[in-house]
Structures are given as C-alpha cells and as structure tokens.
Amino acid sequence: MSRYARIKVNDTEEVAKVQYNFDQLIDRRHTNSSKHDNNTVLFGREDVLDMWVADMDFQAPAPVIEAIKKRAEHPIYGYTFPQASLYDAIVERVDKLYGWKIKKEWIVFSAGVVNGLFSAVEAFAHPGDELIVQSPVYYPFFSAIKGRGGQVIHNQLKEVDGRYEMDFEGLEKLFEVRTSFPVRSPRIKALILCSPHNPVGRVWDKEELQRLADICVKHNCLIFSDEIHCDLLAPGVEHTVTATLSPEIEQHTITFMSASKTYNLAGLATSYVIIPNDALRERFIAARAGHNSGNVFGYVATEAALTQCDDYLEQLRAYLSANFKYFSEFIATRLPQLRVANLEGTYLAWVDMRKLGMSPLELQSFLREKARLALDDGYVFGPGGEGFERFNLACPRPVIEEALRRLEEAVNGL
Ligand SMILES: Cc1ncc(COP(=O)(O)O)c(C=O)c1O
Incomplete structure (x- = not known):
C-alpha cells in the first residue's frame, strides 16, 4: 500500500x-x-x-493510521476532549502554511465543518434572517441555512470567459435594496464563503477576498469562511486565509477548517473552527447542540495529519x-x-x-x-x-x- x-x-x-x-x-x-x-x-x-x-x-497517511491504532489499543473509548498538543498543532499549522498567527483560545472543535456551519447559523441568525451564498456552491450550505430557519440569498458567481468571478456589484445591491427607503430592514446576517470554491475550483486571490470582505464589514455582515479545501492547491497557486486580510476582517470572520479533505479523514467527523472575536466565539459555543465531547480517534488522527504528513x-x-x-x-x-x-x-x-x-x-x-x-x-x-x-x-x-x-x-x- x-x-x-x-x-x-x-x-x-x-x-x-x-x-x-x-x-x-x-x-x-x-x-x-x-x-x-x-x-x-x-x-x-x-x-x-x-x-x-x-x-x-x-x-x-501512514502516521494517521498508526495514531488511530495506538489509541485503539487502549480498550476504553469514553467521553473525551482534544489534547493540548492538538491546539498547538493547529496554531503552528495555520502560521506555517498561511501566515496566520492565532491563539489557541480561538479554536473550537466541531463534528465536521457542516455541523459547525449549522451551529453558526443557529448562533447568529433568527428564523427568517438571510444568509448569502455565492452559487453554484457546495449545497449543504443551503441545508445549514434552511435547517435553522434562515433564508438563502444567492449572489451568483459570474462566468467570464469560462472562469468564475465574484459578483461584487450584485453583492452591494443585495445590501442596498434592504437598507434603502422604504424597506430599511436589513436581515442579512452572514455570507458563507467557500474558499477555495467547491465546485468551480477557484482559489480566490487576495484582491478578490479583500473586496468581498470590505463589503461584508461595511454592512456588518459576518463572514463564515469555509476553508476546508485550503491545502488542496494546484502547482503555483496560493491560498489566502480571509481572516489574515486585516485585524478588522479577522474580528468579523469565523473560519472553518479540517484535516478531513486533505488527508481523507471525513468519517472521523472532526474539524475546527477559528473564532478570534471573543463575543462571537461565546455565542457560537452556546449555540452548539450536544455535549461536544468529540471523537477519540478524530483528535489523535488530526494531530498526526497536521504534524507528520x-x-x-x-x-x-x-x-x-x-x-x-x-x-x-x-x-x-x-x-x-x-x-x-x-x-x-x-x-x-x-x-x-x-x-x-x-x-x-x-x-x-x-x-x-x-x-x-x-x-x-x-x-x-x-x-x-x-x-x-x-x-x-x-x-x-x-x-x-x-x-x-x-x-x-x-x-x-x-
Ligand atoms: C466546501 C466544503 N465544506 C464542507 C465539507 C464537508 O465537511 P465535513 O465533512 O467536515 O462536514 C465539504 C465536503 O465536501 C466541502 O466541500
């Protein structure tokens, strides 16, 4: 093998x-x-x-299999929590690969990215509130929004000579029509960003992300940035973590990451959410369903993946x-x-x-x-x-x- x-x-x-x-x-x-x-x-x-x-x-990866086997040898698989060294591994990883300096207190674990998105919608939107997606896009975003009573607002990507671009004018308009007379009832709470973008294969560049984030910050719209595919890049392509664009954007963004796509661990249902803003993090944690003990194998596997593979x-x-x-x-x-x-x-x-x-x-x-x-x-x-x-x-x-x-x-x- x-x-x-x-x-x-x-x-x-x-x-x-x-x-x-x-x-x-x-x-x-x-x-x-x-x-x-x-x-x-x-x-x-x-x-x-x-x-x-x-x-x-x-x-x-071989080190992941070893880590799972080692943990499996202990015959009790009771409730658990993430080991301190896993927090360190994530802090080092996002710095080494993406130049993002985070604190371990900002990290919250979730049973998968989609699970985390459901919690984020629950935390920051009331039923009837609106969340923007840039379709065509990873379709569980729609269920995460609708499943918690939100409404999906599509800001469709533009196809320019076979390449996809974000529609910034369309995005501005979505906010404008909701804030101008006589409506004045902005119900847009967040934009769910897919970065890199599944399914169109774009890795958004810095300028595109900056423009998008500036519009969101201006309209007080949170960014839920799903960066699960961030390691899977074509040769010569670089990924920008949205939250690294500025301290203000960092405070405004909830970042979803996982070792699951890169190292093929989806069945271990373990991912991490990075939330620099204290108030947002507390709301997110309070909105999660269940006790969130997590997966005994997922934690050791994620650490092995991030550090040895x-x-x-x-x-x-x-x-x-x-x-x-x-x-x-x-x-x-x-x-x-x-x-x-x-x-x-x-x-x-x-x-x-x-x-x-x-x-x-x-x-x-x-x-x-x-x-x-x-x-x-x-x-x-x-x-x-x-x-x-x-x-x-x-x-x-x-x-x-x-x-x-x-x-x-x-x-x-x-
Ligand atoms: C953009 C995106 N987010 C999230 C997921 C699923 O993540 P998880 O299995 O951790 O819920 C996928 C899987 O295809 C994906 O493409």
Missing part, C-alpha cells in the same frame, strides 16, 4: 519518508462507504462508477494535478463539446455539458443510464449549476480512464 524510503535532505541528513502509491485500487465496497455502498439507492443502478461525494479513494500532502498534490491534466486534456481533445473549468484548488472538476442540449434531469439520467457514472449534478449546487457536472478526481488514474471511456462512448452514441 505504501513503503518507506530514505530521502536525502542534504549531504549529511536523511529522513524516512513514505512513498504513497495513489495508483493502487482499493476496494471500498462493503465498508459502509457513503460513496461506494449506496449506488442503487442514490443512482438507481449498481454498476455506476462512483466519482461523486468529496472523499478520496486513497489510503490515509507533509510528504503525503506533497505527493497527493502532484498526483491530483496530474489527474486533472489527464482529465482536462482528454476532454479538450476527444470531447470538445464539453468544457472543463480550470482547477486551481480542490480535486473536484467542474464540467460544462450545456452544449449537449439536455435539461438538467435529462443530463442526469443520460450520465447514469448511458455513461454509467455517479457524479454530482450541477443543478444541485444552485443557480448557475444547471448543465454542469462535478467529477471527483481523487481516485487512481485507471478510474479516471474508465470514466472517460464511458463518457466518450455515451456522448458519441447520441
């Missing part, structure tokens, strides 16, 4: 690094995998190739980037009716299939029945997603080859 190799750091020093084999096909069926064990229920047939929900078909991340990024290159070049040359958005971050490719001329539901059934692919249909991501499909490319290359073979055959058969 993986092997250790001695890697030369310089003339005198060598370290043991793990060489991961991401080409290896690991059978995940019959493991209660949400991605692989629900085909008939979710897609109507068993033989679809699963490239949907965002987890990876790769093994977790740089080699995994480096090799993973290279593999994902090569997967995207293969995928996008194949489509450009063999399926020119389709268009793939450039992937700056995440491992989720966003493919424009509007030229096939199908309605969203026709496209959905074509992909399931004819191409035998299990994808995330674009329309589910809200306005602007119709006619697109999201492919999860975090899988061994042969899976991508097979998916493209099926897709090409189905499209040629039209």
